[in-house]
Amino acid sequence: MNPRHFISLLDLSGDEFRRLINRGIVLKNNRDPDYQPLKGQVLAMIFEKSSTRTRISFESGMSHFGGSALFLSPRDTQLGRGEPLQDSARVISSMVDGIMLRTDKHETVTTFAQYSSVPVINGLTDLQHPCQLLADMQTYFEHRGDIKGKTVTWIGDGNNMCHSYIHAAMVLDFNLNIACPKGYQPLAEIVDAAGERIRFFDTALAAAQNSDLVVTDVWASMGQEEEQKLRELAFKDYQVNADVMKAAHSDALFMHCLPAHRGEEVSAEVIDGAQSVIFDEAENRLHAQKSLLEFLLCKKAR
Template identity: 50%
Template sequence: MRHFLTLKDYTKEEILEILTIGLEIKKEVKAKEFKPRMAGQTLAMIFEKSSTRTRVSFEVGMYQLGGHALFLSNRDIHLGRGEPVKDTARVISSMCDMVMIRTYEQAMLEEFALYSKVPVINGLSDSYHPVQLLADYMTMMECGKDKNPVVAYVGDGNNMTHSWLMLSAKLGFELRVATPKGYECDPAIIADALALAEQSGAKITFTNDPKEAVKGATVVTTDTWISMGQEEEKAQRIKAFEGYIVDEALMALATDDAIFLHCLPAYRGVEVSEAVLDGAQSVIFEEAENRLHAQKGLMVWLNKHR
C-alpha cells in the first residue's frame, strides 16, 4: 500500500504514470464517458484548512469515478479535540477506502498514515502541496512545456516552493527559486532536493532577485504571500515582498511563449498583476481544472497499488 504525502516518496516513472492515467480519464470525461473505476468506494476528506479547489476537485473526482466522497471538517470529528490521531486514523480507515487530509502539520499526516489501513493523500500541509504540483505539471504537459522546461518560482519559500523543489529534483528539470531574504525555503527540504537533484540531473538555483530567476524561463509561477494562518503578518510581508510582484515587466523577461501558473486563490495586484493573471500567457484556470483530472489519476493509481 502506498500513501501520497510528498513527491519525495515517488519516482519519476510513478509520477508520470499517475499523470498519464489522469490525462486518459480527462479525455474520457471530455467525451462524456465516465468509467466507474472506483465504484462503491468512499473517500474520507478531512479539512482542518478550508479550500475551494481541493474540496470540489476531490468530491467531483470521486463521484465521476463511481465512488462517494465524505466531507469532514474539524467541527465534524474528534480529531484535534481530544481523540489521538492514531485512534481517528484506525476508525476512519476501517470504514473508508481512501483518506485525503488538508491540514497544518506534515507530522500529523505522517502519523495518520502510519496507523491507517488505507491510502492517505496530502491535500495540503504547511510543508508540501503535492497534489497541486500534479495539476501544474499536467498543465505544462498539455502546453508543451514539459520538454526541457525552465521554471521560475517567485515569492515565498512555502509549501508550494517545497513541492516545486521535489518535482524538479525527481523529474530532472531546471528550477530557479527567487525569495526575499528571510523568506527562504526550509533548509532541510532544500538539502533533500539538492541530494535528489544530483541523481536526476536537475538544476536547482536560489536567488533573491526575481529578474534573475525569470530571465529566459519557459514557466513562471508564484503563490500568495500571505497564506492561511499568516494574516497577522500581512503588512510586514507586503513590505518584505516589494518588487516580487509578477507583472508585465517581469513576465517580459521570460520567453515569448512562456506560461504563467498560480495555484489560486490569487490576490490581484499583490503577488501578480491583473494584466498577467488575465493575460494570454496565463493558464491558471486550465491549471485549476487539472486538479480534478490529476487527482483522479492519483486515486486510481493508489487504488491499484493497495
C-alpha cells in the same frame, strides 16, 4: 500488505509521476460515465483548512468514478476534541477505502499514514502541497510537452508550494530558479536534497531570465493574515509583472495555484494575459486527482 500513500512527490518515481500526468490527460479528454472503477468505495476527506479546489476536485472525482466522499471537519468529529491521531487513523481507516487530509501540521498526515490501513493522501500541509503539483505539471505537459531539462522560476514565499516545486524538480528532472526575500526562503534541508537543480537569485527579474514557466503564490498564506502588512513590505519587489514575464522565454507560461491577489504577488496584466494558464491549472486539479485516486485505490491501475 502496507497501503501506498501519497504524502510527498518524493513518494513517486519519475516514471510514476509521468504516468499520473498522462493518465490525467486521458481522463480529461475521454470522460466515460460508464467507467466507475471506484464503485462502492468511500474517501474520507478531513479538512482542518477550508478549501475550494481541493474539496470539489476530490469529491467530484470520487463521484465520477462511482464512489463517494465524506467531508469531515474537526468540529464535526472527535478530532476536534483531542482524540489521539493514531486512534482516529485506525478507526477511520477501518470504515473507508482512502483518507485525504488538508491540514496545518505535516506531522498530522504522516501520523495518519503510519496508523492507517488504507491509502492516505496529503491534500495540503504547512510543509508541502503535492496534489497541486500534479495539476501544475499536467498543465505544463498539455501546453508544452515534457518538462525535463526546462527551467522553472518560483517567485515569492518559500512556502509549501515552493517546497513541492523543489520536489517536482527532483522527480521530473528540471531546473528551478528561486527568488525569495531574506527570511522567507524554503527550508534548507529540502533545498540541499535537490542539489544543483536549485539556484537562488536576488531579484525576480534575474530569476525569470530564460525561464519556461513562472510561478508564484500569495504573499500571506492561510493562517498568516496577521502578517499581511509586514509581508507586503518584504515582498514588494517580488511581484510577477510584465517586465518579469518579458525576461522569461517568449512562450513561457504563468501559473498560480489560486486564490490570487491581483496587484500584489501578480499584476492583473499577467494573470489575465495570454501566457497565463491559471484556469486550466485549476481545472486540472480534478483530472490529476482522479488519476491519483485511480492509482492508489484501483487495484487494476497499480
